[in-house]
Amino acid sequence: MVSNLNMNFKNEVASRAGGERVLNCFLCGTCTAGCPISELADDYNPRRIMRKIFAGMKEEILSSGEIWKCYQCHTCVSHCPQDVRFADIIRTLREIAVEEGKCDPKLPGKVAELDARHRKELLAEVNSLVGK
Numbered sequence: 001m002v003s004n005l006n007m008n009f010k011n012e013v014a015s016r017a018g019g020e021r022v023l024n025c026f027l028c029g030t031c032t033a034g035c036p037i038s039e040l041a042d043d044y045n046p047r048r049i050m051r052k053i054f055a056g057m058k059e060e061i062l063s064s065g066e067i068w069k070c071y072q073c074h075t076c077v078s079h080c081p082q083d084v085r086f087a088d089i090i091r092t093l094r095e096i097a098v099e100e101g102k103c104d105p106k107l108p109g110k111v112a113e114l115d116a117r118h119r120k121e122l123l124a125e126v127n128s129l130v131g132k
């Protein structure tokens with residue numbers, strides 16, 4: 001709904017640590033093309049998140065689960081021709097979502113736990129492959 005749009009949202013993101021380069025984005029989609037989560041999930045799309053930021057769709061971005069699917073691998077950061085640093089923008093969006101009560105306050109801790117567990121399992125499996 002047009003009444004739910006917040007056209008200042010991109011400036012709000014730009015004013016926060018990690019979001020400073022958001023206005024550099026020209027929506028080329030390179031971030032989505034290299035994103036390992038986008039490869040796994042059709043409903044995760046970094047370029048679409050950027051487009052929603054520019055369209056002022058603050059409520060939709062913060063309330064959807066999309067921003068919590070990012071794996072923080074930083075592939076998008078290394079590929080971006082505009083140095084937008086999308087992984088940092090995701091972190092900024094998560095911070096705003098928590099501050100404004102748009103998600104379960106325990107969600108950041110649970111996602112961090114999952115991430116730590118996954119890294120531990122990955123390391124154990126690699127160690128078993130290389131005989132350590």
Ligand code: SF4
Pocket residue numbers: 024025026027028029030031032046047050079080081082083084085086
């Ligand atoms: S964040 Fe970078 S790679 Fe992604 S759409 Fe914007 S300019 Fe392109």
Ligand code: SF4
Pocket residue numbers: 031034035036037038046069070071072073074075076077086087
């Ligand atoms: S940091 Fe997130 S958005 Fe960027 S490539 Fe990795 S999973 Fe995708």
